Structures are given as C-alpha cells and as structure tokens.
Amino acid sequence: MATIDLNNLFDKGMELHSIANTAYPLTPTSLKQYALKNENEIQKLLEKEFHAMNELSLYVHIPFCKTRCKFCEYVVVSGSEFDLKDEYTDAVLKEIDLYSRIINNDKYIAGFDIGGGTPTELGFRRIEKIVNKLSKTFSLRSEQVWSIETTPFNAISKFDELKDIYNLGFHRISMGIQTVNQELLKKMDREGNAHLYQKAVDAIRKAGYTQFNIDLMYGFKEQSIEDFKSTVEYTVSLAPEYITLYEMRYKLTQIAHDALDVTRAKVNSQYLVAYEILIQNGYMANYGKNTFSRIKNNHGTSDYLTSRVTKATPYIGLGAGAQSFGVNYLAYNQGAATKSISKYIKHANNGSFPIQDIYDLPEQEIMAKTISVMFYFGFIDLENFRKRFGKDFMQMFKDEIEYLKTWNLAEIKDDMFILTQNGVSHMSGVIPMFYSDRSKQELMNINAEKLLK
Ligand code: SF4
Structure with a gap:
C-alpha cells in the first residue's frame, strides 16, 4: 500500500471533520474483510x-x-x-x-x-x-x-x-x-x-x-x-x-x-x-x-x-446494538444496523449470541480504534499504552509524532502524549495519523457529499 503523505492525510481529516473523529471505524462496512x-x-x-x-x-x-x-x-x-x-x-x-x-x-x-x-x-x-x-x-x-x-x-x-x-x-x-x-x-x-x-x-x-x-x-x-x-x-x-x-x-x-x-x-x-x-x-x-x-x-x-478511555480495558456490551471491544475483536449486537430490537430478542431466545457483526482484527485496527477513543480525553497515557500493547507509542509512531510536534499540535509531558490547544482545534486532522494503513486509504477516498447524504 502506497504511503500517504502526512500533510495530505491531515488536510483530508480536517476537510472531513464530522467523519474523522473519535468514532472508529469510518463506516459500518469498513471492517468487513x-x-x-x-x-x-x-x-x-x-x-x-x-x-x-x-x-x-x-x-x-x-x-x-x-x-x-x-x-x-x-x-x-x-x-x-x-x-x-x-x-x-x-x-x-x-x-x-x-x-x-x-x-x-x-x-x-x-x-x-x-x-x-x-x-x-x-x-x-x-x-x-x-x-x-x-x-x-x-x-x-x-x-x-x-x-x-x-x-x-x-x-x-x-x-x-x-x-x-x-x-x-x-x-x-x-x-x-x-x-x-x-x-x-x-x-x-x-x-x-x-x-x-x-x-x-x-x-x-x-x-x-x-x-x-x-x-x-x-x-x-x-x-x-x-x-x-x-x-x-x-x-x-x-x-x-x-x-x-x-x-x-x-x-x-x-x-x-x-x-x-x-x-x-x-x-x-x-x-x-x-x-x-x-x-x-x-x-x-x-x-x-x-x-x-x-x-x-x-x-x-x-x-x-x-x-475504557485511559487504559483500553476490554468491555462486553449487552443489549441491542451494543458494541463490545475485546483484546483482538470488535463486535456489534443485533440492532446496530436496523435500529430495532426484534432481531436481538429473537437471537437471544434461540440461544445464540445476539451478535450482528464481529471482527477478528489485526493489531493496526485495534490500535487505531483504541487511540481514537483515547482522544476523548485529549491525551494518551504512554505507560497504559505500553501495558495494553506491549509496545512503545513513541517508537511506533515516530514520524507522526515528529510531524505533530513540529506543527505544535501535540507535546510529550510526564510520560503523556498530550494534544496542545492547537491540536484540539485540529483533532480531526490529528486522529487519522494513527489510523491503520487501510483506513488511511479509505479516508483519502471518501466523498463527504455521498457519505452524509
Ligand atoms: S433519542 Fe434522544 S433521549 Fe433517547 S438516547 Fe437518543 S438523544 Fe438520548
């Protein structure tokens, strides 16, 4: 997959600010593979x-x-x-x-x-x-x-x-x-x-x-x-x-x-x-x-x-349309698409997990969702990230962090990656920096008029 220039990615995120936000993935069918x-x-x-x-x-x-x-x-x-x-x-x-x-x-x-x-x-x-x-x-x-x-x-x-x-x-x-x-x-x-x-x-x-x-x-x-x-x-x-x-x-x-x-x-x-x-x-x-x-x-x-936000603790969502996010999986219960509860009730009554979609995800996708959610609080606790993924955030996203620091969008303080005031104002440009390669490409190809019609 061709590498996407960080400037272009940032600009596209800013253009699509109502799409590139803390809600990941970008569309209900993004993860279907x-x-x-x-x-x-x-x-x-x-x-x-x-x-x-x-x-x-x-x-x-x-x-x-x-x-x-x-x-x-x-x-x-x-x-x-x-x-x-x-x-x-x-x-x-x-x-x-x-x-x-x-x-x-x-x-x-x-x-x-x-x-x-x-x-x-x-x-x-x-x-x-x-x-x-x-x-x-x-x-x-x-x-x-x-x-x-x-x-x-x-x-x-x-x-x-x-x-x-x-x-x-x-x-x-x-x-x-x-x-x-x-x-x-x-x-x-x-x-x-x-x-x-x-x-x-x-x-x-x-x-x-x-x-x-x-x-x-x-x-x-x-x-x-x-x-x-x-x-x-x-x-x-x-x-x-x-x-x-x-x-x-x-x-x-x-x-x-x-x-x-x-x-x-x-x-x-x-x-x-x-x-x-x-x-x-x-x-x-x-x-x-x-x-x-x-x-x-x-x-x-x-x-x-x-x-959930600071430590990425896995959770089970029970009930119609509820989302569950595990160590390596993401799932949505019946009802997420139809916005109705009848299918959920039917599945539960039949004795099967009332799950509508479940994805066994590679690490890049799990990380992208985790980081998107962490931005609810405007910072990432680097120690918590290490505990969750066994990897160093600073090493993994070296180029992206350098880019964000250069443009005064983020800073590192007390083992925390923190958005600056400028970074918060440009959050939708910042978040895609941490997307998976697949979702970066997906974002670049989105036509906002079509998606939000
Ligand atoms: S329909 Fe209105 S009151 Fe009910 S959950 Fe949605 S926003 Fe809240």
Whole structure:
C-alpha cells in the first residue's frame, strides 16, 4: 500500500471533520474483510478472548426512548417496540447466561454502566433483575462508580424508582439537557425547558445522587456560539458535579447532511467558550477533554468509561446494538444496523449470541480504534499504552509524532502524549495519523457529499 503523505492525510481529516473523529471505524462496512460469519468461529474467538482476559468492564444498553431525537446516533426504539420491555429484559438475561458459560467469574470487573436510550424508562424491577443476574455471573464490585442515564421527564415522573436505583448501587447519574434553545430543541424533536430541568435536578438530588452529570451538545448547524454559551451558563447554575460536552457526530443520524454546513472554526469556538466558562466556575479538565469535573482528582466519568478511555480495558456490551471491544475483536449486537430490537430478542431466545457483526482484527485496527477513543480525553497515557500493547507509542509512531510536534499540535509531558490547544482545534486532522494503513486509504477516498447524504 502506497504511503500517504502526512500533510495530505491531515488536510483530508480536517476537510472531513464530522467523519474523522473519535468514532472508529469510518463506516459500518469498513471492517468487513475481518468479519467472522460462522457460529463456530465466533464461539471459538470469544472463548479464546475471555480465557486470556484478566480484566473487563460491562455495559448494558437500554434502547427505549419515548421519541427519537433527530441528532441521536444510538440504537433507540420508540413506537410499537416501546412496549417490549419484558421481552427485552428476558433477552438481556439470556445474553448474560451465554457469556456465563465462557467467562469465569474470577475476572476483575473494572466498571459497569447502564446506558441508552433511556435506562430509567425500563423501570426499577427490570433493572434490578439485570443487576442481580450480572452479580451472580460476574464479580461486580459495589465500591466502584456504577453509572446510569435518565431524562429530565423520567427523573421527575419516576422519582421513587430513582431512589431505588440509587440504593441498588448506581451512585452516578447522567442526564441530557443538550441545549436550552427552544427552536433547536423543536427542530430536533425534543422537549425541555428551564422549569422542567430545575425540577429534575431537585429530584435527582433528593434521591441521593452526589455524582451527577449533565450532557450538552454543540456543533449543530443552527446553533450559534452565543447560543451554546447561554446553554453552558445555564447548566453551571444547576451545579452538577460534572458537565460533559458532546460535539455533534453526524454519521448515522437523521441530520447527517447538516454536517456539510458546520465549520470546524465554529465548533472550535464553541468548545473554547464553554471551556472558559467551566474553568472560571471551578470545573476542571485539560483542554480537549469533554467531561469537566468540579471534584478534585476525579475525571467525572464512570469507572467503565474512564477505564475504557485511559487504559483500553476490554468491555462486553449487552443489549441491542451494543458494541463490545475485546483484546483482538470488535463486535456489534443485533440492532446496530436496523435500529430495532426484534432481531436481538429473537437471537437471544434461540440461544445464540445476539451478535450482528464481529471482527477478528489485526493489531493496526485495534490500535487505531483504541487511540481514537483515547482522544476523548485529549491525551494518551504512554505507560497504559505500553501495558495494553506491549509496545512503545513513541517508537511506533515516530514520524507522526515528529510531524505533530513540529506543527505544535501535540507535546510529550510526564510520560503523556498530550494534544496542545492547537491540536484540539485540529483533532480531526490529528486522529487519522494513527489510523491503520487501510483506513488511511479509505479516508483519502471518501466523498463527504455521498457519505452524509
Ligand atoms: S433521549 Fe438520548 S438516547 Fe433517547 S433519542 Fe434522544 S438523544 Fe437518543
């Protein structure tokens, strides 16, 4: 494969900033040459993986939302499948059973999250069933920060259940506000207002949560810098422990075509404005990190996510469309493509792993995905990289690092590879430097108009 000039690669990443981001691979079919098709092969791969693994995290996906926000990139069901909560819960329990046959419960569980969708939409009893089953199968550790997600509506209407969920062991909770711009909310098929948010925050506090995160989004076509500033200022007034800023990732959303009208300069300015407000108000994060915390020595993310981003700890994703990332494999459960749960339920009921796609990946691909995810925090811990891959990051990417240092895009400090402020502003040019040879070529050949149509 011909070597691609780093300048060209950087420029292409910048041009395709809504594609060359922390989400890897570039398209749902990018890795198809590594796909396993045969049940036997899949079983063997999973057995081999979990035999060798000492540590892993768990994630359960709950895909229910009353309505689907237009910017949502996740597997979410509303409409007729919204009432299949019992069937879905049973399917998750069956999936846990399948893993229990190939994983000993002596593995160290580094973190546990329930995400969505809207997990609290499932109701306490069903959540409890899943947690009880997981506790029997894995050595879940209550001293860790388990995290769950809710919506402002759920936080108010399901207050008693929120308390029960806290008592079950979830001491971190995350709630999405995204934006306070009413017009933008309407365009995205989402509801919300200041009165509702305040009531939701009061309910969350009353239920006992002291590790509370609010999610915000930026990078929308119709969202000005001033507009995002108001959202951040308002959110600070609600005083959550953590605030997470998500840059809009357009791939696979109903508004993918909007990406072509959003400039990198606007997105960078929105992040900068938010960063300054948050730092002034006592929230902490290195420039480029998306979760800000006002608690000292606390990343603000759950143990599951912190471990996944900083150490590349393998994780099993349970539930429809959930992603699993092992030592040498990547898999997506049934539902990832269809954004529906019926196939997932059917597969689990048939007693086979409800996996839609599974890839046995070469090291270059595993590394590319790992590094893309590490950029969530804006830095790579070089010691953690050595532990994960048994290789030296500086040696492996000598030319790329030299290039990034020359252009003041990254620096090395205290055994960390850190993006500079300039590097964060050019993140989509930086990330492709660490892609596999295959995905570099793929990026160079992408036509944005076609991909985001
Ligand atoms: S509430 Fe969250 S998960 Fe549900 S549709 Fe909206 S963005 Fe997606």
